[in-house]
Amino acid sequence: MAALKVSTSGRLLSLDIVEGHDAVSSAKKLLKSRSITGGISTWDASSIFFEMNNLEVDDKPSPRTLVLLYAADLFFRLRWEIVPALDEGKCVVAAPYIETAYAFGAVSGLPKQWLTEVFRFAPAPSESFRANGDSSAKLGVATTGFVEFCSSILGQDLRPKFVEYFDDLERRGACRSI
Amino acid sequence: MIENVRETARKLCEEIRKKGKDRGLLIAFEGPDGSGKTTQRKLFKDWLAGEGYNVKTTKWNSSDLIKPIIKARKNMRSINQEEFCLLHAADFRHRLETEVMPALVKGKMVVADRFLFTALARDAARGLELDWLLHIYSPLYWPDIVFYFSVSPETSGKRIAATRTPKYYEAGQDVTNIEDPFESYNQFISRVIKEYEALAIIFKFITVDAEAPIYDQHVQIRKLFQESRERPWPEWNEEAITDWAMMAPKLVKQREASVGGS
Numbered sequence: 494m495a496a497l498k499v500s501t502s503g504r505l506l507s508l509d510i511v512e513g514h515d516a517v518s519s520a521k522k523l524l525k526s527r528s529i530t531g532g533i534s535t536w537d538a539s540s541i542f543f544e545m546n547n548l549e550v551d552d553k554p555s556p557r558t559l560v561l562l563y564a565a566d567l568f569f570r571l572r573w574e575i576v577p578a579l580d581e582g583k584c585v586v587a588a589p590y591i592e593t594a595y596a597f598g599a600v601s602g603l604p605k606q607w608l609t610e611v612f613r614f615a616p617a618p619s620e621s622f623r624a625n626g627d628s629s630a631k632l633g634v635a636t637t638g639f640v641e642f643c644s645s646i647l648g649q650d651l652r653p654k655f656v657e658y659f660d661d662l663e664r665r666g667a668c669r670s671i
Numbered sequence: 672m673i674e675n676v677r678e679t680a681r682k683l684c685e686e687i688r689k690k691g692k693d694r695g696l697l698i699a700f701e702g703p704d705g706s707g708k709t710t711q712r713k714l715f716k717d718w719l720a721g722e723g724y725n726v727k728t729t730k731w732n733s734s735d736l737i738k739p740i741i742k743a744r745k746n747m748r749s750i751n752q753e754e755f756c757l758l759h760a761a762d763f764r765h766r767l768e769t770e771v772m773p774a775l776v777k778g779k780m781v782v783a784d785r786f787l788f789t790a791l792a793r794d795a796a797r798g799l800e801l802d803w804l805l806h807i808y809s810p811l812y813w814p815d816i817v818f819y820f821s822v823s824p825e826t827s828g829k830r831i832a833a834t835r836t837p838k839y840y841e842a843g844q845d846v847t848n849i850e851d852p853f854e855s856y857n858q859f860i861s862r863v864i865k866e867y868e869a870l871a872i873i874f875k876f877i878t879v880d881a882e883a884p885i886y887d888q889h890v891q892i893r894k895l896f897q898e899s900r901e902r903p904w905p906e907w908n909e910e911a912i913t914d915w916a917m918m919a920p921k922l923v924k925q926r927e928a929s930v931g932g933s
Contacts, residue, residue, distance in 0.1 A: 494753075494803040539754075541740055550735045552769040555918035558761050561807070562737075565757035572751060602676075602917050610806035614753060 496616045497571055503579030504531075507590035507618035509668070511655045512626030513638015519624040520586040523671050531584030532574065536593075536639050539569035546635050546642070553646050556601035563594050563639060564611050571615065591615050592623075592668065593639055596658040600651055621668040623659040628652055679923060680913035683776055687912075692901045695725075695778045697771065697812070699786035702820030703864050704841065705830035706881040707888070711820065712784045714889045715896070719780055727774035729766055731785035737762040748839050752797040752846065759790055760807045767812060768919045772912070786814055788870050796862035797846050812911035816899050818892060819876035821868075824861040826882055831856060 499505065508523055510516050513536065520533040537543055541562055545554075554562070570587070578585045591612045598608040632652065635645035644651045662668050687694050698715075700708040712728070719726045732738055741758050744750045750758065774781050787808055794804050805811070822830075831837055832853055839845065842852040843859025871878060877895050879888055916923050 494800050541758075544740055544743070545736065548736060548739065552736070552765070552922070554736060554761070554765055555768050557914070557918050558736075558764045558768070561757050561761035561764060565754050565761065568751075568753045568757065572754075607806065607809065610803065613803060 494613045497576055497614055499576055499579045499616050500582065502582035504529075504584040504619045505575065505579060505616060506531075506584065506586045507592065507621045507668075508586050508588035508624060508671070509592040509596070509622075509659060510589055510624045510626065510638065511628075511640055511652050511659070512624075512630065513633055513641050515624055515626055516588040516638065519671060520588045523586055523622055524584070526671065529584050531586060532578045534570045534574040534585055534587045536589055537566055537636070538574060539566045541566050542639075542642050543636050556597065556603060556643070556647075559643055559646065560594055560598060560603065560608065560611065563597075567591070567594075567612070568614060576616075587618070588624075589639060590618060590621075592621065592659070592662060593655075596655050597639070597643055597651075599658055600654045601647075622671050623663060623668045624671055625656070626652065628656060676917045676920070677913060680909070680916040683912050683916065683923075684909050687776065687904055690778060693778070694904060695775045695780055696815040696900075697775060697781045697783065697786075698896070699783045699788070699814040699817045700820070701785060701788045701792075701817055701867070701876065702881060703792075703822060703824075703827045703860055703867065704837075705827035705860075706820035706822045707830075707885065708818070708820040708881070709784055710885060711818070711879070711888055711892060712782055714885075715892055716782050718889075718893060719782070724780045725778070727770065727779045727781045729770050729781060729783050731789055732759060732762055734762045734765045734769075736765050745838070745840055748845070750845075752794065752799055755797070755840065755845070756790065756794045756799055756804065756807065759794075763787065763790065763808065767911075768915055769922065771812070772915045772919070773922055773925075783814065786817070787811065788817065788867070788874070788876075791870055792863050792866040795866045796843070796859065810911045810914045812908050813905050815902055815905070816896065817874065817876040818895070819867065819871050819878045820881035820888075821871075821878050822864075822881045824857060824864055827860050827864070828853070828857045 508520055516535045524531050575585050595608050632650050633641045635642045640651055640655050700712045702708045716726050771781050791804050795801050837852045837856040842856040844855045847855045847858050849855035
């Protein structure tokens with residue numbers, strides 16, 4: 494499977510975040526800093542995670558299952574939000590995007606090659622950013638964001654590990670802080 | 672930590688190997704809709720139980736966690752091929768980790784009413800690449816026996832039409848764009864069967880003539896099962912066991928505790 498084809502006239506900015514409630518404000522800040530208008534696509538537009546959070550089940554999903562669900566949600570976002578806007582020549586901030594899944598994979602021991610294959614469909618962003626959250630803030634409820642959701646499932650605050658992953662990414666020049 | 676997981680996985684694999692022919696087997700029933708595999712699966716399960724085996728059944732798209740999510744989206748006709756594939760892969764993974772693997776390591780016989788190959792056949796028929804599908808579903812736990820219930824597209828279509836109107840995704844209307852569900856089903860099931868037949872050769876399925884009388888098929892399945900009973904454990908399943916130990920450590924610990932306490 495090749496990455497979804499997108500118009501070259503639009504711009505896709507990836508913004509990976511640690512605090513789910515920062516998604517929209519950070520995305521707006523990014524657009525403002527570049528003096529451009531554009532759309533924002535956020536996690537769980539398909540409401541898979543919201544619906545799952547309300548189910549009473551005996552066994553929680555594993556990290557691998559969570560990544561597959563994240564991929565399903567991202568495909569939905571690409572199909573309904575991101576690609577149509579790019580095709581109209583607009584700028585879209587995807588907050589979060591694939592690095593969040595890669596970060597979770599690294600945190601939970603999933604092979605990078607498997608993650609790369611799963612997300613083969615996702616077009617590469619024009620530019621990549623990360624937002625530094627306030628790590629002293631209380632962890633949000635599960636439906637605030639993917640990091641919070643996974644933290645809730647695994648029973649530990651994963652934010653420091655995500656920060657570590659994004660710090661490393663930034664050091665290697667693969668993204669910039671906003 | 673990873674070393675501990677590998678050690679746990681190594682021990683699990685060793686236990687399975689030691690059990691030899693007394694280990695639990697994973698037996699998959701595959702085939703297109705209307706091939707009669709559910710009837711055969713029930714007959715086989717009852718026979719196994721009568722023979723004294725401890726049997727666990729797992730059905731396609733049945734996890735308590737993801738089935739409701741898929742069902743809601745199917746009702747709204749809101750998912751495309753890739754989302755359909757990824758959601759079913761999540762359902763499969765969840766069942767594999769929480770139902771299939773725990774039962775197998777306990778030495779149970781696991782009878783799967785559809786397994787991995789259902790996804791490969793249907794998703795490939797929807798135009799997705801087999802290579803990507805195999806990655807999505809990896810690491811793979813290979814069944815010991817795959818019974819493939821072979822029917823023609825015409826028979827499948829007739830049997831389905833005799834009982835119900837095929838649903839939107841069952842009829843493949845999401846990819847055929849044909850308004851009439853019966854016409855769409857006939858076209859889509861031909862593609863699915865073509866994919867199944869290719870998979871049957873690659874993965875060495877045991878083909879059952881699903882147009883033969885029901886009892887004849889059942890007798891054939893019993894015989895084939897007994898002939899296959901002493902197959903060695905597929906060593907490549909070690910990767911899936913290691914992954915399970917890493918992804919579902921609580922279930923592995925529960926299992927160790929139950930063994931220790933027994």
